Amino acid sequence: MNDSNDPGSLGRFLTLADTAEILNVSASQAYALVRSGELPAIKVGGHGHWRIERAVLESYIEAKYEETRRMGLWNQAEYASLAEYSFDHNRTTRS
Numbered sequence: 001m002n003d004s005n006d007p008g009s010l011g012r013f014l015t016l017a018d019t020a021e022i023l024n025v026s027a028s029q030a031y032a033l034v035r036s037g038e039l040p041a042i043k044v045g046g047h048g049h050w051r052i053e054r055a056v057l058e059s060y061i062e063a064k065y066e067e068t069r070r071m072g073l074w075n076q077a078e079y080a081s082l083a084e085y086s087f088d089h090n091r092t093t094r095s
Helices: 016-023 027-036 054-094
Strands: 042-044 049-053
Touching: 016 027, 016 049, 016 054, 027 049, 049 054
Parallel strands: none
Antiparallel strands: 042 049
16 A cells, blocks of 8 residues: 555545455445445545545554454453363362
């Protein structure tokens, strides 16, 4: 992806096709993200073409990384707790 300060960059706003390419998903998946409101976008022009601001897309990607990180920590804590509980339970029943 080009830096937004690079004169050869795509510009401030991206099309759904640009967004799909950056996220490595299909155009219909990018459209679904926009239509659901998960990925904020605006409609421009007479035909209402969707545009996603580059900074918004970058924020969305960062938020997804953070969500994934938190879920990983949650799952680690959840499984660690279950294993500990299971271990303590077996210990008490044998005493």
